[in-house]
Amino acid sequence: MNNIQSYIKEHKTRFINELIELLKIPSVSADSAYKNDVLKTAEAVKTSLENAGCNHVEICPTQGHPIVYGEKVIDKNLPTILVYGHYDVQPPDPINLWDSPPFEPVIKKTDLHPEGAIFARGACDDKGQMYMHVKAMEFMTTTNQLPCNVKFMIEGEEEIGSVNLATYVKANHDKLKNDVILISDTGMIANDVPSITTGLRGLSYVEVEVTGPNRDLHSGLYGGAVANPINILAKMIASLHDENNHITIPGFYDKVEELSKEERAEMAKAPFNLDAYKKALNIEAVYGETGYSTNERNSIRPTLDVNGIWGGYTGEGAKTVIASKAYAKISMRLVPNQDWEEITQLFKTHFENIAPKGVTVNVKPHHGGQGYVTPIDSIGYQAASKAYQDTFGKTPIPQRSGGSIPIVSLFEQELKSKTILMGFGLDSDAIHSPNEHFGIFNYLKGIETIPLFYKYFTELSK
Amino acid sequence: MNNIQSYIKEHKTRFINELIELLKIPSVSADSAYKNDVLKTAEAVKTSLENAGCNHVEICPTQGHPIVYGEKVIDKNLPTILVYGHYDVQPPDPINLWDSPPFEPVIKKTDLHPEGAIFARGACDDKGQMYMHVKAMEFMTTTNQLPCNVKFMIEGEEEIGSVNLATYVKANHDKLKNDVILISDTGMIANDVPSITTGLRGLSYVEVEVTGPNRDLHSGLYGGAVANPINILAKMIASLHDENNHITIPGFYDKVEELSKEERAEMAKAPFNLDAYKKALNIEAVYGETGYSTNERNSIRPTLDVNGIWGGYTGEGAKTVIASKAYAKISMRLVPNQDWEEITQLFKTHFENIAPKGVTVNVKPHHGGQGYVTPIDSIGYQAASKAYQDTFGKTPIPQRSGGSIPIVSLFEQELKSKTILMGFGLDSDAIHSPNEHFGIFNYLKGIETIPLFYKYFTELSK
Numbered sequence: 001m002n003n004i005q006s007y008i009k010e011h012k013t014r015f016i017n018e019l020i021e022l023l024k025i026p027s028v029s030a031d032s033a034y035k036n037d038v039l040k041t042a043e044a045v046k047t048s049l050e051n052a053g054c055n056h057v058e059i060c061p062t063q064g065h066p067i068v069y070g071e072k073v074i075d076k077n078l079p080t081i082l083v084y085g086h087y088d089v090q091p092p093d094p095i096n097l098w099d100s101p102p103f104e105p106v107i108k109k110t111d112l113h114p115e116g117a118i119f120a121r122g123a124c125d126d127k128g129q130m131y132m133h134v135k136a137m138e139f140m141t142t143t144n145q146l147p148c149n150v151k152f153m154i155e156g157e158e159e160i161g162s163v164n165l166a167t168y169v170k171a172n173h174d175k176l177k178n179d180v181i182l183i184s185d186t187g188m189i190a191n192d193v194p195s196i197t198t199g200l201r202g203l204s205y206v207e208v209e210v211t212g213p214n215r216d217l218h219s220g221l222y223g224g225a226v227a228n229p230i231n232i233l234a235k236m237i238a239s240l241h242d243e244n245n246h247i248t249i250p251g252f253y254d255k256v257e258e259l260s261k262e263e264r265a266e267m268a269k270a271p272f273n274l275d276a277y278k279k280a281l282n283i284e285a286v287y288g289e290t291g292y293s294t295n296e297r298n299s300i301r302p303t304l305d306v307n308g309i310w311g312g313y314t315g316e317g318a319k320t321v322i323a324s325k326a327y328a329k330i331s332m333r334l335v336p337n338q339d340w341e342e343i344t345q346l347f348k349t350h351f352e353n354i355a356p357k358g359v360t361v362n363v364k365p366h367h368g369g370q371g372y373v374t375p376i377d378s379i380g381y382q383a384a385s386k387a388y389q390d391t392f393g394k395t396p397i398p399q400r401s402g403g404s405i406p407i408v409s410l411f412e413q414e415l416k417s418k419t420i421l422m423g424f425g426l427d428s429d430a431i432h433s434p435n436e437h438f439g440i441f442n443y444l445k446g447i448e449t450i451p452l453f454y455k456y457f458t459e460l461s462k
Numbered sequence: 463m464n465n466i467q468s469y470i471k472e473h474k475t476r477f478i479n480e481l482i483e484l485l486k487i488p489s490v491s492a493d494s495a496y497k498n499d500v501l502k503t504a505e506a507v508k509t510s511l512e513n514a515g516c517n518h519v520e521i522c523p524t525q526g527h528p529i530v531y532g533e534k535v536i537d538k539n540l541p542t543i544l545v546y547g548h549y550d551v552q553p554p555d556p557i558n559l560w561d562s563p564p565f566e567p568v569i570k571k572t573d574l575h576p577e578g579a580i581f582a583r584g585a586c587d588d589k590g591q592m593y594m595h596v597k598a599m600e601f602m603t604t605t606n607q608l609p610c611n612v613k614f615m616i617e618g619e620e621e622i623g624s625v626n627l628a629t630y631v632k633a634n635h636d637k638l639k640n641d642v643i644l645i646s647d648t649g650m651i652a653n654d655v656p657s658i659t660t661g662l663r664g665l666s667y668v669e670v671e672v673t674g675p676n677r678d679l680h681s682g683l684y685g686g687a688v689a690n691p692i693n694i695l696a697k698m699i700a701s702l703h704d705e706n707n708h709i710t711i712p713g714f715y716d717k718v719e720e721l722s723k724e725e726r727a728e729m730a731k732a733p734f735n736l737d738a739y740k741k742a743l744n745i746e747a748v749y750g751e752t753g754y755s756t757n758e759r760n761s762i763r764p765t766l767d768v769n770g771i772w773g774g775y776t777g778e779g780a781k782t783v784i785a786s787k788a789y790a791k792i793s794m795r796l797v798p799n800q801d802w803e804e805i806t807q808l809f810k811t812h813f814e815n816i817a818p819k820g821v822t823v824n825v826k827p828h829h830g831g832q833g834y835v836t837p838i839d840s841i842g843y844q845a846a847s848k849a850y851q852d853t854f855g856k857t858p859i860p861q862r863s864g865g866s867i868p869i870v871s872l873f874e875q876e877l878k879s880k881t882i883l884m885g886f887g888l889d890s891d892a893i894h895s896p897n898e899h900f901g902i903f904n905y906l907k908g909i910e911t912i913p914l915f916y917k918y919f920t921e922l923s924k
C-alpha cells in the first residue's frame with residue numbers, strides 16, 4: 001500500500017482523539033444500568049463506519065444489545081473480508097483500584113509502552129482494536145486503495161457471551177457471506193515479538209446457589225447443628241480439583257485434545273521468562289496442573305476458576321450469622337474437542353451430586369462457547385504473516401491463547417469460513433482488570449498492518 | 463409482690479408503645495453510618511431509666527458507643543442486683559427478606575405467639591428483653607416495693623463484641639459492686655416450658671484475607687496458571703473440618719470440657735423434636751459433628767462457621783476474572799475451658815501455615831469472649847427458679863445455650879459475682895435474622911417475673 005505510514009503520521013492525533021471519545025462512553029453490557037450508554041456507543045460506531053466509507057450502515061436490533069453492520073462491496077468477483085469486533089466492555093469494578101477513572105481516558109507512558117498508552121476500560125478490549133479496522137478502512141477508501149470487498153459486524157454483547165449473535169448470524173448467511181473473517185481481539189507476545197493467535201479456549205460459565213436453612217440463623221444458637229451454606233459451598237468448590245489440580249468432574253477430560261511431544265516442544269520455543277512473569281504479578285510461585293508448564297496450563301489445558309463468590313455478612317464489622325444462601329460464579333476454560341454444552345451439563349450433574357443432605361443446589365448456566373484451532377497453511381494466515389513481516393520486519397509466531405472468543409467456532413459452523421486473529425494487545429495491558437490500557441504504538445501498528453492483510457489476501461486469492 | 467399483674471394489665475398498652483418507639487431507632491453498632499442513631503438510643507434509654515425511678519443516670523462515653531448507667535441504692539445493707547443489657551442491634555440485612563421494614567415495628571400474630579409479637583430488629587435481642595427490666599423497675603419504685611438496691615449497665619456494643627466494656631468495668635469496680643448480675647439476652651425452650659440458661663459458648667471471630675496476583679486478571683489468559691485466591695480460600699476453609707466434621711486446627715480440642723455420660727443423659731431429657739426442628743428450617747437433614755446430638759452440637763461442642771465470604775465479581779451477569787483478593791469472616795463458638803485468645807492464635811497460626819505458595823494470607827482477629835457455666839445451687843439461680851415457678855407455674859429447666867455473651871465471664875473475673883441469665887425469647891424469634899420478633903406474652907411475662915427475682919434474691923440473701 002502506498003503512503004500508509006505518512007497517512008498515519010498525518011492523522012495520528014485525530015485517530016487517538018476519536019478513540020478517546022469512544023472510550024468515554026461506559027458501554028458495560030453486563031449491567032442493565034448502562035443500557036443507554038451501550039446504545040449510544042452503537043450509534044457512535046455506526047457514524048464512524050459511515051465516515052470511513054462504508055455503505056448500508058445500520059444498527060441491527062437483537063433481543064439484547066444491537067449489532068452494528070456496514071459494508072463496502074466494490075466487485076462481486078473480488079474476495080470479501082468480514083471484520084468482527086465488539087463495542088461493549090467489561091464492568092470496571094473494582095473501581096477503587098483504578099489510578100484514573102475507567103471512562104475518563106488518559107495517556108501515560110509505561111516501561112512496555114514508552115510512546116504512551118491510552119488508559120481506559122475497553123482501550124484494548126475491544127474498542128481500541130476494533131477501531132483500528134475502522135481507521136484502516138478510512139485509509140483504504142480515502143486513498144482509493146481498497147483491494148477487495150469488506151463487511152463489518154460489530155456487536156455489543158461479547159463480554160456477556162454474545163448471547164444474541166448466533167440468531168443474527170443464522171438469519172443473515174447471505175448478507176454475511178465472506179471468504180475470511182478478521183478479528184483483532186487477542187494479543188501478541190511483545191511489541192518486538194509479533195504473534196498470531198492460532199488457538200482459543202472454549203468457555204462454560206455457570207452460577208451456583210447453595211441453600212441451607214430457610215432463613216439466616218444466629219450462629220450461636222444453630223452453629224454446628226445445621227449445614228452452613230458457605231462452608232458447604234467452599235467444600236464443594238475445593239473438591240472440584242484434586243491434589244494435582246486436575247479437575248474432578250467425571251468425564252471432564254474425555255475429549256481433551258492431547259498434543260504430541262513435537263507440538264509441545266514447538267510451543268516451548270515461544271519466549272517466556274518465569275521470573276519476569278512472577279515478578280509482574282508479584283507472586284512467589286505459579287500454581288496449576290501438575291505435569292504442565294505455565295504456557296501449557298493457560299492455553300492447551302482446560303481450567304476451572306471461581307470468578308466471584310458471596311454469601312452471609314460482608315459489611316463492616318462482625319455479624320454472627322449463618323446465611324441461608326451462598327453463591328459463586330464459576331467458569332471453565334475448555335480446549336478443542338470439548339463441547340461447552342456437554343461440559344456445562346457434566347458440571348451441573350456433578351455439582352448437584354456432591355451436595356450433602358441439608359442443602360439444596362441450583363446450577364444456572366450463564367453462557368459458553370467452543371474452543372478453536374486455525375491452520376497456519378491457509379491463505380488467510382499466510383496473508384496475515386506477510387503483513388506482519390512488512391510492518392514488524394519479522395515473521396510472526398503462531399500462538400495458542402488461553403482466552404475465548406466463542407463466536408469464532410460459530411462463524412466457521414454457520415458461515416463456513418476461517419477466522420484470522422490479528423491481535424495487537426499485550427498480556428500486560430490489563431484487559432478485564434483495573435487500569436486497562438492500549439499502547440499508542442500497538443494502535444497505530446494495527447492500523448498500518450491491517451490494509452496489508454487486505455492486499456495480500458486479495459493477491460493470494462487470485 | 464402485690465398487684466403486679468393488675469399493674470401490667472393497666473399499663474400494657476403503654477409498655478408496648480414505649481418499646482415500639484425504642485425499636486424505631488436503628489442502633490446498628492457494627493455500621494458507623496448509624497453512629498448518631500446509636501447515640502440517640504442511648505439517650506432514650508437514659509430517659510427511660512430516669513422515668514423508672516433510677517438515680518445518677520448518666521451516659522458514659524467510651525472509645526466507641528457509650529454505656530448507659532443508672533442506679534437506685536436504698537440501703538447499703540441490702541443486696542445489690544446489677545442489671546446488664548444492650549441497646550445496640552445487629553445489622554438488618556438482608557433487608558429484602560423482611561416482610562416489614564426492620565425499624566418500623568408491627569404487631570402480628572404467629573402460631574407460637576397467638577397473643578401477637580412485635581416484629582422489628584432488636585425486638586428480642588436485646589431492646590425488648592432489656593426494656594422488661596426498665597418496666598419491672600418502674601413497677602417496683604412506683605408501688606414502693608423495691609426490696610433491694612439496683613444498678614443498670616446498658617451498653618451499645620454487644621453486637622460487636624463489647625469492645626470497650628472491659629475498660630469501663632475495670633475502671634469502675636466500686637461503682638458496679640453487686641451481689642448478683644441479672645441479664646435477659648437469651649431464650650427459653652417454649653412459652654409453656656420455661657428454662658434458665660446455665661451455660662454459654664465462648665467466641666472467637668476473625669476475618670481472613672487471601673491475596674494472589676497483585677491485580678485482577680483475565681481468567682482466560684491466566685486461568686490455570688496462577689493460584690486463584692477464591693479457589694484457594696475455598697480449599698483452606700474446606701480443610702478446617704475433617705470427614706467427621708471435627709475441626710482440624712491443631713490443639714483446638716485440647717481444653718474442651720468433656721461432659722460425663724450422666725450429664726449428657728440429663729441434657730437429653732430437654733424436650734426436642736428433630737422433625738419439627740427440620741421442618742421449621744425447611745431442611746432435609748441436620749448436619750454436624752459425628753457422635754453428638756443436635757442439642758449437643760449447638761451447646762456443649764465448639765464449632766467453626768463462615769459468617770460471610772466475598773471476592774471477585776458478584777454483580778449482575780458474568781465477568782471472566784481472577785480476583786486479586788478473597789475474604790471471609792469466620793467465627794468459632796467455644797466451650798468452657800477453651801480460651802478465646804489462645805484459640806484465635808491457634809487459628810491464625812494454622813490458617814497461615816496451610817496457605818499454599820502463590821498466595822499470602824492475612825488473619826485479622828475481630829473480637830471474642832470466654833464460655834461460661836453457672837451453678838444451679840446458687841442463691842441467684844434458686845431465686846430465679848422460684849420466680850418462674852410463681853409466674854409460669856412450673857420449675858424452669860436448666861439449659862446450656864449455644865450463644866455467647868462474652869462479658870459474662872468478664873463480669874465474674876472483674877466483679878467477682880455470678881450472672882443469672884433469665885431469657886424470655888424463643889429460638890424461633892429470629893434474632894440476627896430477617897423478621898426478628900418478640901412475643902407480647904414473653905415481654906409481659908418477663909416484666910412480671912423479674913420483680914419476683916428481686917424479692918426472692920433479697921429473702922434468700924438474708
